[in-house]
Amino acid sequence: xxxxxxxxxxxxxxxxxxxxxxxxxxxxxxxxxxLRYAGNxxxxxxxxxxxxxxxxxxxxxxxxKEAIDGWIHKIFVNTAINYYTKQLKFQxxxxxxxxxxxxTIQEDALSKxxxxxxxxxxxxxxxxxxxxxxxxVIDGYNHREIGEILGISENTSKSQLWRAKASMRKIxxxxx
Amino acid sequence: MEEKDNIEDIYRKAFTxxxxxxxxxxxxxxxxxxHPAELDKSKFSSLKERFSVFSRxxxxxxxxxxxxxxxxxxxxxxxxxxxxxxxxxxYAGETRISRGTAFLFQVYDKAKPYDTVILIQTAPVDxxxxxxxxxxxxxxxxxxxxxxxxxxxxxxxxxxxxNQDSASxxxxxxxxxxxxxxxxxxxxxx
Numbered sequence: 001x002x003x004x005x006x007x008x009x010x011x012x013x014x015x016x017x018x019x020x021x022x023x024x025x026x027x028x029x030x031x032x033x034x035l036r037y038a039g040n041x042x043x044x045x046x047x048x049x050x051x052x053x054x055x056x057x058x059x060x061x062x063x064x065k066e067a068i069d070g071w072i073h074k075i076f077v078n079t080a081i082n083y084y085t086k087q088l089k090f091q092x093x094x095x096x097x098x099x100x101x102x103x104t105i106q107e108d109a110l111s112k113x114x115x116x117x118x119x120x121x122x123x124x125x126x127x128x129x130x131x132x133x134x135x136x137v138i139d140g141y142n143h144r145e146i147g148e149i150l151g152i153s154e155n156t157s158k159s160q161l162w163r164a165k166a167s168m169r170k171i172x173x174x175x176x
Numbered sequence: 177m178e179e180k181d182n183i184e185d186i187y188r189k190a191f192t193x194x195x196x197x198x199x200x201x202x203x204x205x206x207x208x209x210x211h212p213a214e215l216d217k218s219k220f221s222s223l224k225e226r227f228s229v230f231s232r233x234x235x236x237x238x239x240x241x242x243x244x245x246x247x248x249x250x251x252x253x254x255x256x257x258x259x260x261x262x263x264x265x266x267y268a269g270e271t272r273i274s275r276g277t278a279f280l281f282q283v284y285d286k287a288k289p290y291d292t293v294i295l296i297q298t299a300p301v302d303x304x305x306x307x308x309x310x311x312x313x314x315x316x317x318x319x320x321x322x323x324x325x326x327x328x329x330x331x332x333x334x335x336x337x338x339n340q341d342s343a344s345x346x347x348x349x350x351x352x353x354x355x356x357x358x359x360x361x362x363x364x365x366x
Binding site for chain 2: 016020024027032041048056110111113115
């Protein structure tokens with residue numbers, strides 16, 4: 001837990017200083033989440049603000065203070081997904097038979113890329129690919145959970161992930 | 177098929193615990209949304225803060241009072257300097273009338289003066305036929321003099337407007353801009 005129970009209590013009383021303390025404790029990590037899900041920095045900032053407003057407005061729904069880290073993370077992921085709801089168009093499932101035919105990218109070449117470059121590639125993906133990639137690869141949801149969150153089938157989730165990685169490989173081959 | 181590959185690994189490694197510095201003004205926007213009243217208060221307090229310079233420095237009071245006085249004088253001067261007097265004499269033939277009343281009408285639209293005319297002041301005409309209107313702002317006016325009823329003059333002369341050359345002719349507009357006009361009125365004979 002990044003903040004004390006006392007800070008949470010004061011936030012529940014709508015105390016601005018406590019709210020600022022909580023914001024400071026989570027803003028960097030949550031901005032990281034926002035940047036991954038957003039198409040650019042401006043949108044990430046919008047999501048960050050919207051996310052924190054939801055956090056403070058719904059704090060009374062937090063069942064256990066110890067679970068606040070995961071609870072806040074979930075709010076931000078949901079906020080980011082909702083932000084792009086209208087843009088989320090999932091293409092039909094594709095056959096995954098050829099997935100393994102995609103060559104992997106040289107690990108050392110990949111590791112030479114900076115955070116910023118990796119982020120640019122991720123942000124350049126279509127919203128649906130980017131969302132599934134984030135949920136699956138970084139936030140650790142499985143395809144069944146992703147299907148529930150996004151209202152799609154497990155297979156659609158898998159195909160989105162495959163398409164996301166195929167797109168990324170294409171970009172990486174061009175720049176490496 | 178949930179096969180992991182190096183793209184996944186690279187991204188997982190790079191973005192797990194990714195904590196970039198958040199944008200500076202984001203908290204202010206969140207706070208404004210959560211506490212709108214507080215924001216108004218802080219705007220007010222910053223204003224108060226600016227003015228509190230004076231309350232913290234009592235030796236500035238005389239300076240402030242002088243500045244206020246100068247400002248007041250400038251305003252008074254300005255308002256007076258932009259107001260005028262209209263004065264003149266009323267004649268019945270070659271002689272000045274003794275006593276009567278002068279009427280000043282303001283004309284709001286020169287194009288249709290008789291539809292937009294309003295009586296704004298009256299002034300007595302003294303024994304020497306003199307009258308005076310003061311505090312007149314820039315504009316267009318009609319001026320009329322009525323001799324005192326019951327006097328000999330009223331038997332021979334009628335109430336008349338400035339430069340009216342016959343009973344049926346229209347009144348002439350007096351324009352007041354930068355000067356104090358002197359306007360003599362010659363009553364029309366009956």
